[in-house]
Amino acid sequence: MTTTRRCAGALLSVALLVGVAGCTSPSPTGDAVSTSAAPVVVDHQFGSTTIPANPRRVVTIGSGWSDTLVELGVPITAEFVVQGYAGPDNRFAWTPRHDSTVIPYAASAGAPGVADVARFAPDVILAGYLPDQGVYEQLSKIAPTVPVMAKGAVNDSWQDLTIVAGKIFGKQQRARQAVDDVDTRVAAVAAEYPAARRKTFSFGQLTADRQFGVVASSGDPSSRLLEQVGLTLDPAVRNTGANGQRVIVSAERIDLLRSDLLIFWPLVGGPETFAAIPGWNDLPAVRSGATVFLTNDDASGFGAPSVLSVPWAVEKLRPALARLR
Structure with a gap:
């Protein structure tokens, strides 16, 4: 007998959706001045989020956004990673060392604690996969939050993450070049x-x-x-x-x-x-x-x-x- 069911636990939110950590950012190239001229609106599976121009304190949840910001030379204030699924010492082999505060959380929690995120006073929370809209709404009370952008998906393509990050942080040219490369x-x-x-x-x-x-x-x-x-x-x-x-x-x-x-x-x-x-x-x-x-x-x-x-x-x-x- 075939047993098939939708998987939203270990397969989705643990080993397939994890974060990164390290110290020292790569040198920036292209888009020398990291500024966005105006707020950026990001559509996503729970609606849309308006991100203010030039967010400085950035919190990420999961590896997709973290890797993207490291590639674009955008400083990360704090990275939340799933304990045991974020690489040795909470840094993946492919991620350069960079400065950030790394906070592991238990896979069983589904997402970081709201109070843990709030203590970093973020200007924006780049979250990716979240267990449900309730968690998104809680995080949104702290700062503008971006969950998965694609409708009906559990994570976004690396191309979309890179291009959207370029828009948010005024690094469109560098983002486009990174995707092309x-x-x-x-x-x-x-x-x-x-x-x-x-x-x-x-x-x-x-x-x-x-x-x-x-x-x-x-x-x-x-x-x-x-x-x-x-x-x-x-x-x-x-x-x-x-x-x-x-x-x-x-x-x-x-x-x-x-x-x-x-x-x-x-x-x-x-x-x-x-x-x-x-x-x-x-x-x-x-x-x-x-x-x-x-x-x-x-x-x-x-x-x-x-x-x-x-x-x-x-x-x-x-x-x-x-x-x-």
């Missing part, structure tokens, strides 16, 4: 592996209770990244996602994962935990070696791609892409 790098990798074109992929995690949390929408930012490399979301997986972008599938339906390439990580344990799932070792991608194993420390590089994580992610894909024929 990363797109060029992804296109170069795609050109190196023409056999990957139109090959199927599945991406997700193995939960603690031995179920698969999988991305089931080609519109999900992780799918869009992989499709830039030439891959296509496996129709068998996509058909499970009628009620959401990311779903839980029971291990009994491992037949749904007969994709040409697999990208997975276990919430508990290492790659060896997959071998204990009946049928895993017989999957085509496992037999061919076209499998990418991630960990809680780096799964966000694919699950919540950012302008900084995408180059890392496509490099991580290379060995598996080379196995495709």
